[in-house]
Amino acid sequence: xxxxxxxxxxxxxxxxxxxxxxxxxxxxxxxxxxxxxxxxxxxxxxxxxxxxxxxxxxxxxxxxxxxxxxxxxxxxxxxxxxxxxxxxxxxxxxxxxxxxxxxxxxxxxxxxxxxxxxxxxxxxxxxxxxxxxxxxxxxxxxxxxxxxxxxxxxxxxxxxxxxxxxxxxxxxxxxxxxxxxxxxxxxxxxxxxxxxxxxxxxxxxxxxxxxxxxxxxxxxxxxxxxxxxxxxxxxxxxxxxxxxxxxxxxxxxxxxxxxxxxxxxxxxxxxxxxxxxxxxxxxxxxxxxxxxxxxxxxxxxxxxxxxxxxxxxxxxxxxxxxxxxxxxxxxxxxxxxxxxxxxxxxxxxxxxx
Amino acid sequence: xxxxxxxxxxxxxxxxxxxxxxxxxxxxxxxxxxxxxxxxxxxxxxxxxxxxxxxxxxxxxxxxxxxxxxxxxxxxxxxxxxxxxxxxxxxxxxxxxxxxxxxxxxxxxxxxxxxxxxxxxxxxxxxxxxxxxxxxxxxxxxxxxxxxxxxxxxxxxxxxxxxxxxxxxxxxxxxxxxxxxxxxxxxxxxxxxxxxxxxxxxxxxxxxxxxxxxxxxxxxxxxxxxxxxxxxxxxxxxxxxxxxxxxxxxxxxxxxxxxxxxxxxxxxxxxxxxxxxxxxxxxxxxxxxxxxxxxxxxxxxxxxxxxxxxxxxxxxxxxxxxxxxxxxxxxxxxxxxxxxxxxxxxxxxxxxxxxxxxxxxxxxx
Numbered sequence: 138x139x140x141x142x143x144x145x146x147x148x149x150x151x152x153x154x155x156x157x158x159x160x161x162x163x164x165x166x167x168x169x170x171x172x173x174x175x176x177x178x179x180x181x182x183x184x185x186x187x188x189x190x191x192x193x194x195x196x197x198x199x200x201x202x203x204x205x206x207x208x209x210x211x212x213x214x215x216x217x218x219x220x221x222x223x224x225x226x227x228x229x230x231x232x233x234x235x236x237x238x239x240x241x242x243x244x245x246x247x248x249x250x251x252x253x254x255x256x257x258x259x260x261x262x263x264x265x266x267x268x269x270x271x272x273x274x275x276x277x278x279x280x281x282x283x284x285x286x287x288x289x290x291x292x293x294x295x296x297x298x299x300x301x302x303x304x305x306x307x308x309x310x311x312x313x314x315x316x317x318x319x320x321x322x323x324x325x326x327x328x329x330x331x332x333x334x335x336x337x338x339x340x341x342x343x344x345x346x347x348x349x350x351x352x353x354x355x356x357x358x359x360x361x362x363x364x365x366x367x368x369x370x371x372x373x374x375x376x377x378x379x380x381x382x383x384x385x386x387x388x389x390x391x392x393x394x395x396x397x398x399x400x401x402x403x404x405x406x407x408x409x410x411x412x413x414x415x416x417x418x419x420x421x422x423x424x425x426x427x428x429x430x431x432x433x434x435x436x437x438x439x440x441x442x443x444x445x446x447x448x449x450x451x452x453x454x455x456x457x458x459x460x461x462x463x464x465x466x467x468x469x470x471x472x473x474x475x476x477x478x479x480x481x482x483x484x485x486x487x488x489x490x
Numbered sequence: 491x492x493x494x495x496x497x498x499x500x501x502x503x504x505x506x507x508x509x510x511x512x513x514x515x516x517x518x519x520x521x522x523x524x525x526x527x528x529x530x531x532x533x534x535x536x537x538x539x540x541x542x543x544x545x546x547x548x549x550x551x552x553x554x555x556x557x558x559x560x561x562x563x564x565x566x567x568x569x570x571x572x573x574x575x576x577x578x579x580x581x582x583x584x585x586x587x588x589x590x591x592x593x594x595x596x597x598x599x600x601x602x603x604x605x606x607x608x609x610x611x612x613x614x615x616x617x618x619x620x621x622x623x624x625x626x627x628x629x630x631x632x633x634x635x636x637x638x639x640x641x642x643x644x645x646x647x648x649x650x651x652x653x654x655x656x657x658x659x660x661x662x663x664x665x666x667x668x669x670x671x672x673x674x675x676x677x678x679x680x681x682x683x684x685x686x687x688x689x690x691x692x693x694x695x696x697x698x699x700x701x702x703x704x705x706x707x708x709x710x711x712x713x714x715x716x717x718x719x720x721x722x723x724x725x726x727x728x729x730x731x732x733x734x735x736x737x738x739x740x741x742x743x744x745x746x747x748x749x750x751x752x753x754x755x756x757x758x759x760x761x762x763x764x765x766x767x768x769x770x771x772x773x774x775x776x777x778x779x780x781x782x783x784x785x786x787x788x789x790x791x792x793x794x795x796x797x798x799x800x801x802x803x804x805x806x807x808x809x810x811x812x813x814x815x816x817x818x819x820x821x822x823x824x825x826x827x828x829x830x831x832x833x834x835x836x837x838x839x840x841x842x843x844x845x846x847x848x849x850x851x852x853x854x855x
């Protein structure tokens with residue numbers, strides 16, 4: 138009995154500390170969670186429902202890119218929006234319920250961010266045939282009212298892989314993936330192919346921070362730092378991360394090892410602390426913001442995007458960034474690769490060999 | 491054990507007071523963060539819609555199984571923290587077997603459930619064996635087994651999953667083995683999981699096992715005083731292994747209602763964290779089959795109702811974690827206070843009786 142009391146105290150303290158950190162992270166965006174309208178004069182009757190993956194607005198990564206696209210649509214078209222985010226360990230029914238609440242509340246279109254909503258979107262879209270749904274990063278649904286917004290992450294990763302190989306002095310580079318899932322494997326596959334296109338003998342170290350269903354690898358800078366430190370210690374001098382919020386640790390490790398890091402999703406040079414900026418070579422930009430914005434725009438224009446829309450190098454949906462000027466000297470080579478991918482001379486693999 | 495109305499009253503008062511206390515603490519947290527306290531409670535304590543009622547019952551049945559798995563161990567001071575890993579590895583194995591459909595229709599369901607129970611029991615059994623042979627604390631070994639289960643399932647999932655989607659999963663179980671569920675709640679579009687009956691059956695099994703079998707007596711005896719149990723001839727080593735096997739077997743059932751009633755496969759989005767939630771529910775339910783049921787319903791209710799907090803009140807639904815944490819903590823403290831109070835009262839009563847009898851002896855002399 139005594140032992141169980143102590144144990145309960147420890148458990149509860151754990152739950153409490155988890156809950157408190159979770160609240161601390163999201164308390165500043167409570168205002169935005171409520172229905173809000175853009176500040177500009179534009180007015181619209183369109184009400185957009187947005188369901189984020191775990192982390193939500195403020196994650197400095199994937200979800201924030203989606204939020205940026207929504208904010209742009211709000212200020213330009215004056216659309217209203219309601220946002221809600223997934224919580225860790227929630228039931229599948231909670232995801233469905235989130236989408237149902239939005240669709241039921243008259244929100245149209247409803248946009249789900251992340252493949253975790255794959256099943257939920259499929260079920261809810263059938264219940265609300267008059268509502269337009271979009272899902273980012275998933276192609277499983279073929280219903281007429283579901284638009285799949287996907288990215289050619291391997292193409293952008295190819296370019297930063299080439300950049301890594303061109304900049305590496307040791308002939309040894311690294312990759313840090315957040316969670317070992319097919320989506321992140323695509324980043325690695327492109328990166329490997331790009332690096333090998335420059336230097337067929339390059340050594341590439343690869344690490345994943347967590348295995349599914351443990352998705353903490355996307356939000357744990359400590360794990361990112363440890364993994365990147367290991368790669369820098371092992372001789373790598375450029376490390377690419379596709380690990381969301383854990384990327385901060387990769388940047389810190391790069392700074393400590395006097396190596397270079399490559400960012401992901403957004404142009405991370407622009408959001409990094411000034412002392413980390415010199416360590417960021419480039420970033421593989423995945424324009425989730427453009428996808429969300431384009432989808433809302435197409436809906437506003439009365440001709441919503443349908444089926445599967447792929448955002449690739451050609452459409453500017455993925456790209457590499459040049460902020461900081463560290464890739465200026467190799468830009469012509471990278472753009473040459475870019476051209477070859479666009480015109481089909483190079484086909485980038487999507488799975489790691 | 492005789493029925494004591496005062497004691498029963500205290501037993502019920504503790505959790506109710508805990509909820510009130512938790513509401514107070516949560517309100518203070520909300521107010522401190524400048525959030526709309528009233529709207530939050532209005533959202534949480536609003537009457538759930540039929541759809542949500544079904545979700546609550548479904549979630550509670552799964553939580554109940556998870557809590558029972560933990561409670562079996564708790565009753566003999568055995569802390570199976572590995573329920574989480576046990577249910578995930580069992581659900582994966584069952585999903586794979588069900589997807590392969592070696593048996594037709596409903597037989598496939600029964601066979602898969604059997605596989606889940608065996609896999610869950612064996613995975614927990616490793617911790618039991620380590621404890622009795624090498625003296626490894628089950629708390630440590632089960633936590634480590636959780637991580638190993640995660641890695642193993644992730645590896646095998648990649649091997650067997652159909653390629654193409656970002657959301658990889660095992661082969662979807664054939665339609666003949668999918669269970670439609672019970673449409674018991676009014677006009678709700680969703681159904682109560684057919685296999686939520688497993689929760690009821692497991693609850694009855696748990697009660698019978700503990701209260702009507704020699705094994706259950708030995709288990710409780712070991713939990714109350716190991717040395718006394720050993721002295722009366724109980725083989726504690728055997729008890730540890732068998733309890734872990736039972737605990738793991740029940741853990742294997744956790745994923746079954748979800749698998750056959752909703753997900754139909756095991757993929758990246760199969761619900762996680764149920765094992766840990768179950769520990770809290772078992773503590774709140776005082777390891778009693780009815781108490782656990784009430785606790786599971788309460789937790790499921792809070793989880794479901796908090797889902798609309800972001801849309802209706804603009805507050806993160808993580809706030810409900812604070813409430814659940816405070817409830818568990820205050821219930822445990824309340825019971826401990828009551829226990830000490832009862833002990834002290836008992837001591838005073840015995841002391842008074844002793845004094846009275848001594849006086850009675852002294853009078854004739």
